[in-house]
Every structure is written in structure tokens, then in C-alpha cells.
Amino acid sequence: MSRKIAALAMAGLLGSFGTAQAADFEPERELGLIVSGVVDQWAGIQFIDGPEAGFGPPGATTDETVFVNGGEGLLSLPAGDNLSIQSDFKYEYNENALDTAETGDVLGPEYMFQGAFHLSWRDPSSGLFGFFGGIGEANVGELDTVGRFIGGEGQIYMGNLTFYAQGGYVDFEAQDTVGFGVATLEDGAFARGVIRWFPTADSRLQLEGTYIHVDYTAAVPNVGDMEAFTVKARYDFTLGGMPILGDVPLYFAYRGIFRDNCLETAVSSTDTDDHTIMVGTSYSFSGDRLTVDRQGATLDTPDFYHSCSASNQTSG
Numbered sequence: 001m002s003r004k005i006a007a008l009a010m011a012g013l014l015g016s017f018g019t020a021q022a023a024d025f026e027p028e029r030e031l032g033l034i035v036s037g038v039v040d041q042w043a044g045i046q047f048i049d050g051p052e053a054g055f056g057p058p059g060a061t062t063d064e065t066v067f068v069n070g071g072e073g074l075l076s077l078p079a080g081d082n083l084s085i086q087s088d089f090k091y092e093y094n095e096n097a098l099d100t101a102e103t104g105d106v107l108g109p110e111y112m113f114q115g116a117f118h119l120s121w122r123d124p125s126s127g128l129f130g131f132f133g134g135i136g137e138a139n140v141g142e143l144d145t146v147g148r149f150i151g152g153e154g155q156i157y158m159g160n161l162t163f164y165a166q167g168g169y170v171d172f173e174a175q176d177t178v179g180f181g182v183a184t185l186e187d188g189a190f191a192r193g194v195i196r197w198f199p200t201a202d203s204r205l206q207l208e209g210t211y212i213h214v215d216y217t218a219a220v221p222n223v224g225d226m227e228a229f230t231v232k233a234r235y236d237f238t239l240g241g242m243p244i245l246g247d248v249p250l251y252f253a254y255r256g257i258f259r260d261n262c263l264e265t266a267v268s269s270t271d272t273d274d275h276t277i278m279v280g281t282s283y284s285f286s287g288d289r290l291t292v293d294r295q296g297a298t299l300d301t302p303d304f305y306h307s308c309s310a311s312n313q314t315s316g
Contacts, residue, residue: 031124031125031294031295032078032081032124032295033076033078033081033082033084033122033124033295033296034076034078034286034287034291034292034295034296035076035077035078035286035296036075036076036284036285036286036287036291036292036295036296036297037073037074037075037076037284037285037286037296037297038072038073038074038282038283038284038285038292038297039071039072039073039074039282039283039285040071040072040073040280040281040282041069041070041071041280041281042069042070042071042251042253042278042279042280042281043067043068043069043278043279043280044067044068044069044253044276044277044278044279045065045066045067045068045276045277046065046066046067046068046094046274046275046276047065047274047275047276048064048065048066048272048273048274049272049273049274049275066094068092068093068094068276069092069093070090070091070092070093071090071091072088072089072090072091072300073088073089073090074086074087074088074297074299074300075087075088075297076296076297076298076299082121082122082123083119083120083121084119084120084122085117085118085119086117086118086120086297086298086299087115087116087117087118088115088116088118088134088297088299088300088301089113089114089115089116090113090114090115090300090301090303091111091112091113092111092112092113092303093110093111094110094111110139111138111139112136112137112138112139113136113137114134114135114136114137114147114301114304115134115135115136116132116133116134116135116149116301117132117133117134118130118131118132118153118299119131119132120153120299122155124157124294124295125157126156126157127154127155127156127157128153128154128155128298129152129153129154129155130152130153130154130299131150131151131152131153132150132151132152132153132166132168132299132301133148133149133150133151134148134149134301135147135148135149136149136304145172145173145184145185146172146173147170147171147172147173147304148170148171148173149168149169149170149171149190149301149304150168150169151166151167151168151169151190152166152167152168153165153166153167153299155298157294160197160198160199160290161195161196161197161198162194162195162196162198162293162294162298163193163194163195164192164193164194164195164196164208164298165191165192165193165194166190166191166192166193166301166302167189167190167191167192168189168190169187169188169189169190170187170188170189170190170212170214170304171186171187172184172185172186172187172214184216184217185214185215185216185217185226186214186215186216186217187214187215188212188213188214188215188225189212189213190210190211190212190213190302190304191210191211192208192209192210192211192302193208193209193210194206194207194208195207195208196293198289198290198293201288201289201290201291202237202238202249202288202289202290203235203236203237203238203289204234204235204236204289204290204293205233205234205235205236206232206233206234206235206236207232207233208231208232209229209230209231209232210229210230210302210303211227211228211229212227212228212302212304213225213226213227214226214227224261225261226259226260226261227259227260227261228257228258228259228260229257229258230255230256230257230258230302230303231255231256231258232253232254232255232256233253233254234251234252234253234254235251235252235253236249236250236251236282236289237249237250237251238250248281249281249282249283249284250279250280250281250282251278251279251280251281251282252277252278252279253277253278253279253280254275254276254277254278255275255276255278256273256274256275256276257273257274257275258271258273259271259272259273284297
């Protein structure tokens with residue numbers, strides 16, 4: 001819990017710094033909704049702090065360093081002067097995922113993906129409110145788990161700052177139980193907050209935090225619930241004048257996930273953390289980053305499968 005408090009405090013301090021630095025910043029542009037899209041692709045290294053007590057033979061450890069990669073695509077279509085429909089799709093792949101828990105090594109989703117649709121009303125000069133819903137799936141060895149989610153969201157625009165909040169309900173369903181002797185996640189609630197600061201129209205610093213609280217299925221006795229907190233930091237910029245490639249949009253990012261009561265069993269529970277460093281590219285269509293943020297593809301969804309996966313065992 002102390003790690004969560006520290007992470008929240010740091011995010012608050014950084015957010016206050018961004019607010020203090022915000023000045024009047026509104027480039028000349030027509031304020032209307034636009035057709036726009038964003039395509040992200042990244043690769044990274046994940047450092048896993050495994051369970052304090054968990055699976056495997058005596059002396060086994062789940063502390064690992066693994067390679068991961070992922071991507072995301074957003075598409076926004078105007079449905080009127082202020083209404084818009086947006087889709088988003090993301091995936092992640094972990095090349096070190098294992099099929100069983102007996103070795104005591106990292107057990108996590110070999111892959112995960114999720115997609116969602118958003119319906120929103122927006123005034124590009126002030127803010128947005130709307131609703132979203134989606135579905136995703138994670139594969140952990142022989143266990144496939146589907147998750148469904150719905151929620152509400154809103155944004156406030158203040159100069160070169162965007163404040164973004166989401167909250168809602170998530171439900172997990174295991175498709176194939178393979179007898180690990182652990183409970184699977186069932187349903188719960190989530191909340192997410194994001195601050196985006198645009199030093200220029202084509203650069204961005206983003207800080208965010210997501211909290212999720214999910215119950216375990218009652219099929220295994222003496223199990224309760226799981227909670228996880230995710231913190232992210234990301235900086236987007238453009239590397240100009242590259243030979244052949246020209247201007248290249250890049251970003252560096254960090255993701256930390258802190259879980260309580262993950263790997264829950266009838267006799268014990270464990271906590272798991274991991275930290276991921278990422279480098280990626282992000283291409284925006286129909287405008288610079290600030291224009292797309294205020295008038296186009298500005299919405300996305302939390303990483304639900306990073307709570308504990310839906311099988312309550314995860315590396316990512």
C-alpha cells in the first residue's frame with residue numbers, strides 16, 4: 001500500500017508542476033470535429049518482481065527480465081457538429097510467457113488484446129463527455145479469459161493541458177479452467193485519471209494512474225478480492241531531419257504495475273509488481289498531436305489485463 005501512496009504522491013506533484021508551467025497556448029485552427037486516427041507501435045523491456053510466496057519448488061523465483069511489444073490504433077469519425085464515434089484497439093505480446101506454473105518462473109499472458117467503442121459529445125474549446133464499452137481476451141497457457149467493460153469518461157481542456165477521467169465496471173470470464181488450484185477473477189470496478197501537457201502543438205507529456213478492484217470467484221474458499229494500481233509516464237516528440245525517413249514521431253514511456261492479492265489461492269496470497277520501459281513510434285493523421293487530441297482521436301481505455309490477467313497470474 002505504501003508503494004501506491006508514493007506513486008500517487010509523485011503523480012500529483014508532477015501534475016502540479018505541469019499546471020504551474022501551463023501558459024496561454026492555443027494555436028490558430030478551426031474548432032470543429034475531424035476525421036482522424038493514431039497508430040502506435042512499441043517495444044520494451046519488463047522487469048518483474050515476482051511473488052513473495054508463490055508457485056514452484058523451494059528456492060524458485062519469479063523475478064525475471066523479459067521482452068515485450070505492443071501497439072494501438074485509434075479512429076475517430078464525426079457524427080454531427082459535436083457528436084463523434086471513436087474506436088480503439090490495442091494488443092501486447094510477451095515472448096517469455098510460459099504454459100504452466102510448476103516451474104516457479106514467470107507465468108503470464110502470452111498475448112492480450114482489447115477493443116472498444118466510444119460515443120461522445122465534445123466542444124473542442126472546453127471539453128468532452130461520453131460513454132464507452134469493449135471486450136478483450138488474454139491467453140495464459142491453456143487458459144483463455146474474456147473481459148467485458150463499460151464506463152463513462154470526460155475531458156477538460158485548459159490551454160495546453162488536457163484532463164481526462166474514466167470510471168466503470170469490468171467483468172472477467174475464464175473460458176477453460178486447467179486446474180491450477182487458484183481462483184479466477186470475476187467482476188469489479190475501475191477508475192483512471194490522465195493529465196496531458198503539450199509544450200508545443202506536436203509534443204506531449206502524459207501522466208496517468210489507473211486503479212482496479214476485482215472480486216475472485218467463490219468457487220475456491222477463503223479468497224477475497226484483488227486490487228491493482230498502474231502508473232504511466234510518456235513523452236512524445238518528433239525527431240526531425242532523419243535521412244530517408246524525414247521527421248519521425250517517437251516516444252519514451254514507463255509503466256509500473258503494483259498488485260495486492262494477486263495469485264490468490266485457498267491457503268495463501270501474493271503481491272506482484274513489474275516495471276516496463278518502452279520506446280515507440282506514434283503517427284497521427286489529420287493534424288498535429290494537439291489538434292488530434294482536441295478534435296479527433298483523443299480517447300483510449302485502461303489496460304485491464306494488467307491487473308492480474310483475468311486468470312490472476314500475469315507478467316505484464
